[in-house]
Amino acid sequence: MLLALDIGNTNIVMGISHNGDWVHRWRIQTDADKTADEYYVLFSNLFTESNLSFSDLDQIIISSVVPQLTQTINEVLINYADTTPLVLNGDVETGIILDTDSPDTVGADLIADAVGGYALVESDCIVVDFGTATTVMAVEQPGKLTGVAICAGLKVTIDALVGKAAQLSQIPLEPPPQVIGQNTMEAMQSGLVVGHLCMVEGLVGRMEKELEANSIKVIATGGLAEKIGPYTDIFDVIDPMLTLDGLQTIMNRQ
Template sequence: MLLALDIGNSNIVIGASSNGEWEHQWRIQTDTDKTADEYIVLFNSLFSEIDLAFNKFDHVIISSVVPQLTRTVSEVFEKKSHTEVLILNGDVDTGLAIKRVNRKSVGADLIADSVGAYALFGDNCIVVDFGTATTVMAVQNPGELIGGAICAGLKVTIDALVGKTAQLSQIPLEPPKQVIGGSTMEAMQSGLVLGHLCMIEGLIDRMKKQLGGSAKVVATGGLSEQIAEHTDYFDVIDPMLTLDGLRLIMERQQK
């Protein structure tokens, strides 16, 4: 059984896969203050609820954008699963070429997203990941990650605005009925939610032009399903895309 972990700034997304299918998924809050022993207790609690144990995992792969947790979590599984943990980075053979971006600095989650997207479409494609940051990455046929754009995530933007404006309360992550907001709350929803969408749509249009005029687009990340309801720019919405990319990368290593 394969265990894949995507360690993000806000959440750790975990999936257990057997025969290419995701059998179990979890999402827990990222906590850099937890020790390896504390994470052992946490993971053991998650696994025991479905009668899983650490020693059931033959392969473990991690993508992480939180360096202080990368080593901690990998140590947990090396110790408890007695298996070598693959930590994804730009030097790992993923099947995608990385020539035009700095392979040392590109985020592991962005690599996994791109692998999953290219496996999905097999042609020029763009993947939008709605996480703590909103990322828009482009893959060009015949399989090269050529770069992308990294923007402040929607929740981060909202939190920043609300934190600087004492008279404004937290707003729902949904657009108003009309783009011209009739109240302060609706105006904020229009500017933040619709404004974020307009930014993403504009980036997609420009990236498609650079890619030669056409590219399929997939959305992923914690807010992907919620945001995708309000645009027709996405060909596919796949919240499991990052984990699928990790699974495909591990399968490649095994071959």
């Protein structure tokens, strides 16, 4: 069995794959202050509830944008699993060309998304990841990560506004009935949710012009993809498992 972990700033997404199929998936809150022992207990409980153990793991791959946690979780897995984790970085053979000014600074999550997206559609594509940050990334044939736009994520934007404006409160993560808001909640939904989608639509449109390809597939992934992705028609595919799929593809190429 393969254990794939995508360690993000807000959540850690974990999946167990057996014979190429995802049989278990968990999303837990990222906590860089937890010790290795605490993560061992957490992982053990999750595995036990699913009738699994560390000894069932044949392969492990980690994508992380939280260096402190990379070390902590890697320590747990080295100590208790019977295999050494592969920590994704620019030196790992992924099958994707990092065609950027500084390939060694490209985040592991972006690499996994690029691999997953290109493997899924096998053509030029734009991958939008709705996470702590919203990233809009261009991938060209024959598997080349050309570049990316990084924006504040939707929840980060909402939290920042609510935190600075005393009379504003949290809102549902969905568009209002109409763009012209009739009350405070609708006005915020219009500006924040619809505004975020307009930003993504604009970036995708500009990237499509710059890529000058005949056919470009647009893919949505990330923690909010299924929640807000359906409210725009730019996406050909909405796949919340894309990052883990990319990690599995990378592991299969080792």
